[in-house]
Amino acid sequence: MRSEPAVTTLVPTMATVEAVRRELDDTVTLSLALSEPSLTPTPGQFAMLWAPGVGEVAISYSGVGDGSRVDHTIRDVGATTRALTTCEPGAELGSRGPFGRGWDLSRLPGRRLLIIAGGLGLAPLRPVVEAATAGTLGTSSAQLLVGARSPDAMLYRDEISTHWASLEPQLTVDHATDTWKGGVGPVTIALGSAIGDPATVEAIVCGPEIMMRVVARELMDRDVAPDAIQVSLERNMQCGVARCGHCQLGPLFTCVDGPVLRWDEAEPLLAVRER
Amino acid sequence: MSREPRRPSVAIWKFASCDGCQLTLLDCEDELLRVAELIDIAYFLEGSSATSDGPFDLSIVEGSISTAEDIERIQTVREKSAAVVTIGACATAGGIQALRNFGDVEELMRIVYATPDFLSVLDTVTPITDHIDVDFELRGCPIDKRQLLEVIGSYLAGRRPQIATDSVCIECKMAGQPCVLVAEGTPCLGPVTHGGCGALCPRFGRGCYGCFGPMDSARPEVLAPLLTTMGMPEDEQYRVFHTFNAWSEPFRDQPRPVPVTLSERSTS
Amino acid sequence: MSDSGATAALPDPAAVSLAIADLDRLISTLRDDGRVVIGPTTRDSVMTLDEIAGAGQLPRGWLDEQSPGKYRATPSETATAFAHGPPSMSWKRFLHEERTLVISTSRTNGAMVIDPAPAAPEKPLAFFGIQACDLAAIGVLDVALADDAAYRRRRDDLLVVAASCTDSVATCFCVSAGTGPRPGPLADIVLTELADGSLIADARTERGAAVLTRAGLDTAATEADCRSAAALVDAAAARQTRHLDTEAIARAAAAPDDVGWDAVAERCLTCGNCTMVCPTCFCTSISDQTRLDDGCAERWQIWASCFSLDFAYVHGGSVRTSPTSRYRQWYLHKLVTWHDQFDSSGCVGCGRCITWCPTGIDITEAITS
Amino acid sequence: MTHKAGAGRLDTEALSRVEGEGGMHVRIVDGKVDDVKLRIFEPPRFYEGFLRGRAHTEPPDITARICGICPVAYQMSACAAIEDACGVEVGESIEELRRLLYCGEWIESHTLHVHLLHAPDFFGVDSAIELAALDRGAVERGLELKKIGNEVLEVIGGRAIHPVNVRIGGFYRAPARSTLQAFRPRLDRALELAVAATDWVAGLDFPDLDTEHELVCLVDGEHYPVLGRRLISDRGLDIDIAEFGDHIAETHVAHSTAKHAHLLDRGNYLVGPLARFSLARDRLGPVATAAADRAGLGAECRSPFQSIVVRAVEVVHACEEALRVIDGYQPPEPAAQPVPPRAGTGHGATEAPRGMLYHRYSIDGDGIISDADIIPPTSQNQPTIEHDLFHFVEANLDMPDDALRRAAEVTIRNHDPCISCATHFLDLTVDRGPEGES
């Protein structure tokens, strides 16, 4: 049987945009105050954000707050995300959630945590990064690896260099500029030195699907167990409560059985030729 | 999220067409006056003598490109417009006049006109997207009134129009209409045709004749053998795929049996 | 679904006997209870489903033939109203409508307010003459749509008068799906029709028994009638020639990529007819609509099909572009992954997808060839 | 400035509030109107060309696409011509259903013209939307009436533009009697609105202009003309539609090579509401007759400006006629007569809202079309419109430019020309001479 969603309604709660922070040219972080508190989201879970009259889309929590104040980092790629990213403080939105299975943090105590992000994939990892920085995850050690197309496209750069510096961030870009001090190439180039003892590693990975495949393969090549790798999958999601059917991936409704999956669960499903 | 205070200006343009698609706007009897409050209809020759030179927030274009002058005019339309939506089979697929593309223009001109030398037309009739970038294409010969309102409404709301791109069969089933192909053996293009009409023909006991053009991932090559088994000869199939959306892919690639034209018939 | 097998026991000894004319009493009793009665009826020479006001609208005297990609119903001399294959459409549309309003917005003192769709005091429904496969499908939807408020509301109020199948068409395979031809446990009353059109009614719930009593139907059925009814149903079961290919299904489940999908996909139009007629396909899309008059928004839940290209759209394109991948999604979901998700098969053996697929693709042999 | 002296041009780049796109071109030399042309930019679409080689079952669907404003007219004339070629006569019940469908088109098309296209001229505004600011009630009434016309088309034809239910021989599916009965109250309402609309337009101010054109229309038994096979005029024309080509030719007039229709040896003529009304006033329904009387229309009407009143009267008639058909309606059984192909040539004509529309097809024994000819009302009226325009401009040369241009446009709109219908107009009015400034 599929997982039972904790929230089952299609009716959103109204939320007010309290603050808008521009992250990148096409990306902003919205801080929302919900008119009725929801369950406190687990990092890795997502909400269905509704721009009234435009559409409703799945957006991860980039700040989990306490259930009445949450953050979302959103990239403008289409009509609905356009409407969301052009909101001004005071705007009214709808929000439903939290939905889905978040990062499994119960596995972390005593282990070496690798947080590996590609592009916007850092958004759903942000609450984990913050917890790791605050030292509340019980890990033996933690490191942050972030890849981006270019330095301009690197999310949360200020936070990375300040608040998150204790995670010894390894940054790579595909296309460097003259002033770039990090690595050049895929995020996997930094993996070798980061892994240490593969038996102790727990990796949580988020980014484009192709990036996650490459990272997972590389980790396994370096003897990290597939069940010690967590990834987060994107599929078309319209209801969030395993009812509309769009997000199916094999037997899974990624909206409730995911989006976070262990690589041993995800790999066979992703191996089926979809196209 | 709030509506722009300024009413967006909208222009409606006509190229080679029958006028039916722009008439659809005037056929929105219940909504017309409300629409005119929400948008500023700045250029609409069929409806108003007052014209503006633009620029326009939205241009709605009917008709296909068939003369050299059309090519220049459509470029101007694009330059003057923030968004361009094309409406109808003529604008999105060339329309029935694109049948000219399969034959010999000179011959057609001689058939219709005594002094064809005076005509200046292009050899081919082409959809608007062949010439400029188009923001959205609304299908149909003619377009459906509810869909036109959805295009305007979604434009005002800043979202993509909610217009399904799958088959007429889906609409047929949603309407609870028994399938004429399966239940009566009537040849029907529904399985390859873009929905939007609400399965009109099957509701009138007739097979769909494809006036909304091919759906997303249409497979006429799979339907064709079926039509054959239902007793539809190949020349008839060729003709039914070659009407109002003849120049759209993949309809235009449907194999051309011989004989289909008169001269072929007389020699075979 | 223990009592749905082909050779189940005779109807309950408390079964009552109905003349053809008694059906009207039964229907009007349901209507007098304030129910909208839905039943099979003929339209455009096809047996379909609609609200019925009396037994005269049932397809009495019609026979249907169904085969892959072909349906024909013809008037005949028979006295029966229920000896036919599954109607052209499934009953799901009455519980899970093609279009359902989810919410709308309004403005109060300038602030946006969300109005959940009104739990309209709709009339409760009665399904009259629903066959075993379709009844099993409701059981399947009960799981898949357990949280769907609109579905639940209608479902909770539903009263079911089922009909045993006394005939099978060539596309039926309920026996192999384990759902018929005897209606399963969700029925309040089960009717079984004899060759002369008279019937035996068997109340399965107290509610059902109360309806029969109120309709004044209390003539005990004779044992001979019960025996011939049972024999008719058994014969219907015996006539079925199609069977789910459990071996092929297991192979597809184990190694979805090693199965020859392409031969099926070559014949698939991706038209979506199969999903639309399927009594268990529940997928929907949810989209916003804006009202021109006041600018307020509405969200609608509308039937969707996994054969549509944009069903699996994510930014940048569909994750299932080829006809093969879409056919495979349908097949595997119905027959394999449904078990993982909902602990049952998604296929109840009604055969509609076989009949109403224009090219006659047959789910029972799609991947054997 | 005015045009009393000198040379100049008065061009309207693009006519508005007409269907299709056209312009007007007037050349003035030495203070005299030298040349008047109605320019058609509608690019040629070669219908008659690509009808060749198509099946005889196709013209109703294909020719409907000639014009989105009066597709039914094309469908009806196409059916009449092909049935004629095949020697098939459809029964009275199919004809009645055709008349009913046609009523929908008359109501819709005439109301569009009366309220949305023509009326703004009489109020000096640019569009019906501006008119609504002056007289919202009138515009709303027009929209409601037009909507009912469209509903007739939807009930019988499936949709208002390019109906799907028409086929040669009849219909794909005949509506049930109960369906039409249920629709009756809408037509009662339409009748009420149409009478009010007639009274409204009757009160407008009309410039004096009577024309002397020969008036031509069909005879439809005892009905006000809609279908029919005989063509008559007020000057003694009385022919079977099959003789059309013997009496009416598409010729090239001296000043252009555009295809214009002319009565042989007689020249210009006029088809449309003025012709029908003047030749068949006694066949209008009682309510329409009373409305015409109230509007002060005499035995005939030759004023192009007053055509707005005549159209309104025809809408009243169409509502009455629709009610009459519904009340006597028996669904045709079968809904369509079989029309097996037969080699030959057929002619058909029906009364489009804008006037008589003629089709001719030659088909072979397999039903393949070898030749087609379509003469829409606007082709027939074009010389007449130009003639009116010529005289109007000549009589008003002292008007200021803008006013004259506007008034000239009105003269054209009086005739409700449908330029999309101009299946084979040519735009040959390119002024190659030296251009005087205007």
Ligand SMILES: Cc1cc2nc3c(=O)[nH]c(=O)nc-3n(C[C@H](O)[C@H](O)[C@H](O)COP(=O)(O)OP(=O)(O)OC[C@H]3O[C@@H](n4cnc5c(N)ncnc54)[C@H](O)[C@@H]3O)c2cc1C
């Ligand atoms: C679990 C999950 C978490 C996500 N988290 C974030 C996030 O934190 N920040 C962010 O910017 N984006 C996130 N996305 C992606 C985001 O949902 C899409 O960018 C968004 O749906 C695009 O919608 P649109 O209307 O702007 O664009 P369009 O491309 O016009 O989309 C049209 C429709 O397609 C569907 N759609 C398109 N792309 C996707 C997609 N990737 N996933 C699901 N449905 C899609 C939606 O139904 C959408 O309404 C997430 C997606 C998922 C599934």
Ligand code: SF4
């Ligand atoms: S009638 Fe045509 S459109 Fe409708 S389901 Fe059948 S094949 Fe599809």
Ligand code: SF4
């Ligand atoms: S088969 Fe397709 S449409 Fe049907 S329930 Fe499964 S995913 Fe949805």
Ligand code: SF4
């Ligand atoms: S299997 Fe048949 S009904 Fe289903 S999508 Fe394919 S062709 Fe259509």
